[in-house]
Amino acid sequence: MNAYVPPRIYPWFNLLSLGFPVLITAYVLLTVFWVFAWKKRAIVFAAFGLLFLNPVKRWVNYSAEKKETSDLKIISLNAKGGTMGIKNIEDYVDSQNADVVLLQEHVRDYNFKGMGKGRGDVIVSISSKYKIIDQKELIESNSETNNAYANQTDIEIKGNTYRFINVYLQPFKFEKSMVKLKGNSDEDEQKLKDIVKRLIPTFKMHQDQVAAVRKGIDESPYPVILVGDFNSVPNSYEYYHLGKGLKDAFVEAGRGSATSFHDYKFPIRIxxxxxxxxxxxxxxxxxxxxxxxxxxxxxxxFKLKK
Known part of the structure; x- marks a missing residue:
């Protein structure tokens, strides 16, 4: 339903997508239970389970290894303001020999060997070994409540131009203490209410931010590489609408888990x-x-077509 219903109309589908790993795990366990219980309903559960194959592949995938030689290597990283060491980030990037590096929440200034810097801001930035032709902001933070950023950068690579769009959608600004339940029913209930109060308005803000990014994608005369921290999980409104007409590189070529945010003890791909x-x-x-x-x-x- 997130592919069709915007958060401003009905945000609860988007809220449900956050629990997909738990829900699909429960579904699988229930199906297995019915199988071992020799219940006919197991056939129905197993058949409907096939509908979830693609949604599951957005979280966990096992693509066959591709043998082609790559033309382009990129790194995307939410740098958390460099609070875990600017030099650590610089050393890592330099060791990877990437062609393009896209950072979110970079805040600090970074210097990567052999790379030129694009025009950036305090949140999103791009560095490239190739010539940067043009840049434009798609989203600019303009208040204390709007902290989303996105820009597009056109880069000439081996005679062709590609548009890189670097996105950082509105964060939820949760601290661990805000989401950690303590077993006290009244206190936990209030925490859950506070979480929902923070999630719903952010989903609605994302809808407008997604529209601004889509304009950069839809109007691009060049092939697009869309990268960033969407602050949204797979199967969400943001995932469907930002990825419309594009290929999810993880679904195409990923192996293992796509979980990228590791601060919480919960699988989160954003x-x-x-x-x-x-x-x-x-x-x-x-x-x-x-x-x-x-x-x-x-x-x-990536392999770039001639």
Missing amino acids: DYVFTSESIQPLSYKVDRSVRISDHYPVVAT
């Missing part, structure tokens, strides 16, 4: 890479070997 049809994702890796932020870096490679 970092994404989407591409136009003419760009073939070859690999997508959530690099869990380093902890240089509360997000793991996302590293992806």
Whole structure:
């Protein structure tokens, strides 16, 4: 329903998408229970379960390894303001030999070897080994309540131009203490109410921000690579509408879990890479070997069609 119903009309479908890992796990366990209980309803549960294959692949996927040689390597990272070490981020990026680096919540200034800097702001930035032709802001924060940013950068790569769109949608601004339940029914109930009060208005803000980013995608004369921290999970309104007409690089080439935000003990995928049809994702890796932020870096490679 999130593909059709905007949050400003009915936000509760979007709220439901946050619990998808728990809901689908319960569905699978219930199906297995009916199978072992020799109930006919197990056939119905198993059949309807096939409808969830694609939604599940947005969280956990096992694509076949592709043998083609890549033309482009990018890194996307929410840097958390460099609070876990600017040099750690610089050293990691330099070790990866990427062609384009897109940061969200970068706040500080970074210097990557062999890369030129694009014009950025305090939240989203881009660095590239290739020539940056043009840049434009799609979303600009203009108040204390609107903290979303997005910009588009046109880069010439091997004779062709590609549009990179770097997105940071409105954050929910949760602290661990705000979402951690303590077993006290009254206190936990109030926490849940406070969480919902924060989620619903943010979903509605996302709707307008998604529309602004879509304009940059839809009006692009070049193939698009859409990257960033959407502050939204797969199967959400934001996922469906930002990814419309594009390929999810994780679904195309990812292996294992796409969970990228590791600060909570819950599977949360909010970092994404989407591409136009003419760009073939070859690999997508959530690099869990380093902890240089509360997000793991996302590293992806592509084959660019001539």
